[in-house]
Amino acid sequence: MKPRGYGFLLLLLHVLRAASYSQPILSGPIRNSTGEEVTFSCRSGNGYPKPNVYWINKMNNSLLIPSTLKFIPHPDGTYSVFSTLMVKATSNMQIECSIENEMLQENLSANYTQQKQSNDSSTKNVEKSGKVAQAAGIVSIVILLGLLAVLICWLRRRRSSKLLSYTETFFHLLDWKVYSFAMSTPADVISQQKLFANIE
Ligand SMILES: *[C@@H]1O[C@H](CO)[C@@H](O)[C@H](O)[C@H]1NC(C)=O
Numbered sequence: 001m002k003p004r005g006y007g008f009l010l011l012l013l014h015v016l017r018a019a020s021y022s023q024p025i026l027s028g029p030i031r032n033s034t035g036e037e038v039t040f041s042c043r044s045g046n047g048y049p050k051p052n053v054y055w056i057n058k059m060n061n062s063l064l065i066p067s068t069l070k071f072i073p074h075p076d077g078t079y080s081v082f083s084t085l086m087v088k089a090t091s092n093m094q095i096e097c098s099i100e101n102e103m104l105q106e107n108l109s110a111n112y113t114q115q116k117q118s119n120d121s122s123t124k125n126v127e128k129s130g131k132v133a134q135a136a137g138i139v140s141i142v143i144l145l146g147l148l149a150v151l152i153c154w155l156r157r158r159r160s161s162k163l164l165s166y167t168e169t170f171f172h173l174l175d176w177k178v179y180s181f182a183m184s185t186p187a188d189v190i191s192q193q194k195l196f197a198n199i200e
């Protein structure tokens, strides 16, 4: 195969592997011994490729810097992500953890508001439609590849004279002499050749 064709195939495989992350789970805040700092953690799993993780202070929509960010690879090629955030304890904390899968243009988020305990918000609709679109894409590509394979096999078989003679023997065995004769009339052969000339 030509290098360019190979690159395209790799890209196709990469896109087909894209997988939605699970709904992130935000836990915390956990106060440290002095109670001045609190730690939040956020986890999500089974996605591909590696996500972007955003911690957002919803009070003023500023981005916060995580204290840890870990990607855990799984044998099936997907990743889990685990991140922690340490912030000074304040009243009215509103924290959001957002997991972005750039390839699927998907952002899943979980938020924490001080009044109530951690509350899963999010873009579940986006998640669902993303999954459906992805599934439809895979199915149509698989069908297309299948049709292509069948077409190629069919063309090869039709061109192989060896196989044609097998087919004739088969028809003779079944005593379908008339049918086999009709199959190999010169007119038929010529029209088949024309057909292939058009396809190729
Ligand atoms: C708790 O947070 C304060 C403020 O940052 C820090 O000085 C202290 O070392 C922390 N304590 C523990 C046990 O992590």
Ligand SMILES: *[C@@H]1O[C@H](CO)[C@@H](O)[C@H](O)[C@H]1NC(C)=O
Binding pocket: 057, 059, 060, 062, 090
């Ligand atoms: C957002 O608010 C926090 C306090 O809640 C403050 O420390 C931070 O500087 C603010 N960021 C911006 C960009 O205003």
Ligand SMILES: *[C@@H]1O[C@H](CO)[C@@H](O)[C@H](O)[C@H]1NC(C)=O
Binding pocket: 054, 098, 100, 105, 106, 107
């Ligand atoms: C996901 O959220 C982040 C942070 O708010 C934003 O920068 C990014 O553009 C969002 N991506 C999508 C696909 O919505």
Ligand SMILES: *[C@@H]1O[C@H](CO)[C@@H](O)[C@H](O)[C@H]1NC(C)=O
Binding pocket: 116, 119, 120, 121
């Ligand atoms: C999140 O909190 C809101 C009110 O703040 C509530 O209406 C909603 O049902 C909660 N969602 C979940 C998933 O618990």
Ligand SMILES: *[C@@H]1O[C@H](CO)[C@@H](O)[C@H](O)[C@H]1NC(C)=O
Binding pocket: 058, 094, 095, 096, 111, 112, 113, 119, 120, 121, 122
């Ligand atoms: C958290 O999620 C709930 C439910 O979707 C939403 O109503 C609320 O506004 C969110 N809180 C923040 C701070 O974004």
